[in-house]
Each structure stands twice: as C-alpha cells, then as structure tokens.
Amino acid sequence: PAELLEADFYEFQHLLTDREQQALREIRVFLETQVRPFADDQWERAESPRHLVPRIAELGLFANAFPETARFPNSSVFRGWVAMEISRADPSTATFIGVHSGLAMTSIAVGGSPEQKAEWLPRLAAGEMLGAFGLTEPGHGSDTAKGLETTAERRIGADGAPEWVLHGAKRWIGNGAFADLVVIWARDVADEQVKGFLVRTPAPGFSATKIERKQSLRAVENADIVLDGVVVPETDRLQNIAGFRDVAVVLRLTRADVAWQALGVAVGAYECALAYAKNRRQFGKPIASFQLVQQKLAVALGDITASIALCMRVSQMQDDGTQRDSHSAMAKAFVTARMRETVALCREICGGNGIQLGSQGEVPGDIPPGYSVARYFADAEAVFTFEGTYDMNSLIVGRAITGIAAFV
Numbered sequence: 499p500a501e502l503l504e505a506d507f508y509e510f511q512h513l514l515t516d517r518e519q520q521a522l523r524e525i526r527v528f529l530e531t532q533v534r535p536f537a538d539d540q541w542e543r544a545e546s547p548r549h550l551v552p553r554i555a556e557l558g559l560f561a562n563a564f565p566e567t568a569r570f571p572n573s574s575v576f577r578g579w580v581a582m583e584i585s586r587a588d589p590s591t592a593t594f595i596g597v598h599s600g601l602a603m604t605s606i607a608v609g610g611s612p613e614q615k616a617e618w619l620p621r622l623a624a625g626e627m628l629g630a631f632g633l634t635e636p637g638h639g640s641d642t643a644k645g646l647e648t649t650a651e652r653r654i655g656a657d658g659a660p661e662w663v664l665h666g667a668k669r670w671i672g673n674g675a676f677a678d679l680v681v682i683w684a685r686d687v688a689d690e691q692v693k694g695f696l697v698r699t700p701a702p703g704f705s706a707t708k709i710e711r712k713q714s715l716r717a718v719e720n721a722d723i724v725l726d727g728v729v730v731p732e733t734d735r736l737q738n739i740a741g742f743r744d745v746a747v748v749l750r751l752t753r754a755d756v757a758w759q760a761l762g763v764a765v766g767a768y769e770c771a772l773a774y775a776k777n778r779r780q781f782g783k784p785i786a787s788f789q790l791v792q793q794k795l796a797v798a799l800g801d802i803t804a805s806i807a808l809c810m811r812v813s814q815m816q817d818d819g820t821q822r823d824s825h826s827a828m829a830k831a832f833v834t835a836r837m838r839e840t841v842a843l844c845r846e847i848c849g850g851n852g853i854q855l856g857s858q859g860e861v862p863g864d865i866p867p868g869y870s871v872a873r874y875f876a877d878a879e880a881v882f883t884f885e886g887t888y889d890m891n892s893l894i895v896g897r898a899i900t901g902i903a904a905f906v
C-alpha cells in the first residue's frame with residue numbers, strides 16, 4: 499500500500515487499487531522532490547511552474563481523466579486523491595494543472611466532437627500545448643449563466659466556410675497569458691445560447707495581460723483577456739455544446755476536483771502545524787503538549803476526515819453516473835468551508851512564524867522550505883471563491899432542497 503498519510507485518519511486511501519496506490523506513490527516522490535521545496539519561492543515570484551510540464555505529462559497528471567489518453571484505467575476517486583496530493587504540496591501547482599486538464603480538457607471531452615477530441619486531447623495530455631478556460635468576465639462572475647456578454651457572430655468566411663467572430667472580455671483566466679489554446683465561452687447573437695470556441699493563440703484581435711499583485715495562489719498566472727473581432731472557424735466551435743447547461747456539466751465535474759484540491763490545502767496546512775507544534779517549545783515544553791493546541795489539531799483533523807468522506811462519495815457518484823450538480827456543489831462548498839477553518843487554526847498554531855514564507859536554503863523560524871503554513875492560509879481564499887463561490891454552491895444545494903432557485 500501507499501505509505502499511510504497521517505492525516506488520512508480512517509485510512510480511506512487503502513480503498514484504492516494497488517495500481518492506483520503505486521501511481522500515487524510515484525506522484526508523491528515527484529511532488530516532494532520537485533514541487534514542495536521550490537513552492538514558496540515560486541509563489542513569491544508569482545510564476546507558474548511551466549518548467550515542470552514535461553514531468554507532469556510523463557506522470558499522466560494531465561491525462562488520467564480521459565479514456566483517449568489515460569495511462570491506465572483509473573477511478574475518479576484516484577484522480578481526487580491525486581488532486582489532493584498535488585495541492586497538499588502546492589495549491590498553485592494543483593490549480594495550474596487543474597485549469598489545463600480539469601477545465602480546458604474537460605470542456606473538450608464534454609463538448610467536443612470525436613474529431614475535436616482526437617485532435618486536441620492527446621496533444622494537451624502530452625503537454626505539447628497548454629490550455630485555459632475563459633468563462634468569467636469583468637462584469638460577470640457568479641451570474642455568467644444569465645449575464646455573459648461576450649458575443650459570437652456566425653458569418654461565411656472569405657474561403658466560403660462558416661466562421662465566428664468573437665467580441666468581449668474575460669477576467670481571471672488561469673494560464674490565460676501563455677496558453678496555446680483558450681476555451682472561450684460566448685453568447686451566439688442569433689439564438690442567444692452560450693457556445694464554446696477553441697481559440698488558438700496568438701490570434702489577431704486576442705490579447706491577454708497577466709493580473710499582477712495577487713495575494714492568493716500567486717504561482718497561478720491569471721489574465722485579463724480582450725477579444726476584439728477574433729475569428730474562429732466553425733470547425734473550432736465545440737460541436738456538442740448546446741447552451742450553458744453543458745457548461746454546467748463541465749463545472750459539475752471540475753467542482754468535485756476542486757473539493758479534493760481544497761482538502762489538499764487543509765492537509766498541507768495541518769502537516770505544517772503538526773510538525774511545528776512538536777518542534778516549537780514554550781514554557782519549557784513542546785506546544786503540542788498543551789491542551790488548547792491539541793484541541794485545535796483535533797478540530798482540524800476532524801474537518802479533514804469529514805471532507806475526505808464527502809470527497810470519496812462525490813467521486814464514487816461520478817464513477818457510477820449518479821452525481822448531480824448539487825452533489826458536487828455541496829462537496830465544493832462544505833470542503834472549502836472546512837478548509838478555511840483548518841488553515842486558520844493551523845496558522846494560529848504556528849504563531850508569528852505562521853505568517854512567513856520559507857525559502858530555499860534559508861530556514862526562518864524553524865520552517866523548512868515548503869512547510870510554511872502562510873502559503874496555504876493565503877491560497878485557501880482563492881480556492882474558496884473560484885469555480886463558484888461558497889455562496890453560489892450553497893444556493894445550488896438550496897435549489898435542490900427546496901425546488902426554488904434563489905439566484906435567478
């Protein structure tokens with residue numbers, strides 16, 4: 499079995515197959531040697547870990563969810579644990595991968611024709627090109643279903659083939675400043691339905707500007723995008739997207755992954771705090787010996803344990819085809835709320851040293867590089883908000899409970 503994760507108190511990981519556990523072990527070695535030690539510096543520089551793409555692709559981290567590209571048959575539960583492990587080492591790296599393989603590739607897997615899937619999924623899985631997902635706009639975040647303003651107008655091109663012209667703006671687009679392929683969601687001016695377009699960059703009329711001075715998930719490069727008459731051939735319109743309902747299918751799948759990612763943020767913070775509590779001495783004793791510190795650790799581990807159980811179940815439902823929007827919305831809302839409590843308690847345990855990053859070769863306040871709780875504390879805020887805020891996911895659950903949509 500994979501060596502036991504201490505924070506997996508009820509040993510859920512043992513439910514994975516031997517092959518999945520072996521893959522998880524291999525991924526952990528990569529994360530502990532190539533990602534965690536450099537994560538604080540990467541965060542401070544606000545640069546995405548693009549240099550890791552070949553190894554990430556080799557390990558199958560872009561590819562596992564899609565039958566066309568998976569390295570071996572695997573479950574959503576396995577992929578959830580992988581998302582947790584990546585986030586546990588570095589939430590920014592988990593988001594960098596999640597935007598590419600979760601949002602961009604899932605859009606193609608859900609909305610693409612067989613030809614589009616065959617054209618794009620293998621290349622994206624191999625990391626030959628990077629993807630992004632453009633839904634949010636400067637004026638529309640939570641209300642994109644109704645409010646989306648980016649337009650798509652169909653016309654016949656000079657070569658006699660149908661094509662689309664895109665106008666509008668997008669905001670917060672992860673990987674947007676360097677992605678080779680950006681999925682743009684736009685409203686058809688003729689039938690007012692939301693459609694998906696694969697924009698190959700660079701493209702005339704397409705510009706992307708990195709958003710600077712972020713204070714959460716700093717190693718994810720988000721962009722403001724402007725679409726000023728970008729032309730997309732009909733062959734690059736996602737053929738199986740009929741409206742926003744299909745975008746919601748993509749979000750249902752990726753939200754479950756984000757719940758696992760949030761769990762990884764909590765586990766990362768918990769491990770920092772536990773190590774620190776055993777090491778740090780006050781009043782002549784390790785702070786781990788104080789009742790109030792133990793109580794905080796017990797609350798954090800309870801949050802983590804409940805979150806693992808919910809994540810496991812939502813992924814099993816994905817595998818057996820019974821998962822509904824409200825299931826993944828509840829998982830995302832619940833786990834991100836528990837994550838927020840956990841990172842706050844864990845930061846508290848680390849005292850003043852809990853607000854400082856570590857650094858390679860330099861160990862401030864007994865914090866080894868990659869074990870600074872401050873990064874998890876800050877990163878939790880973006881995870882709480884993206885892929886539907888806590889409020890919006892709660893309202894999706896509220897709609898399922900009452901039959902009344904409170905947000906239209």
Ligand code: FAD
Nearest residue numbers: 631632633634639640670671672880884885886887889905
């Ligand atoms: P708003 O929608 O303006 O919400 C502000 C507040 O009002 C929130 O607390 C919200 O819950 C609340 N609120 C809004 N409506 C209601 C209501 N009806 N009832 C109760 N409360 C309500 N988007 C992409 O398309 N692609 C990406 O790759 C991407 N990556 C991101 C990465 C990061 C780091 C961040 C921060 C965001 C990213 N986003 C991305 C955007 C993200 O999905 C949005 O930020 C999110 O959906 C919230 O939208 P908003 O920020 O416009 O907030």
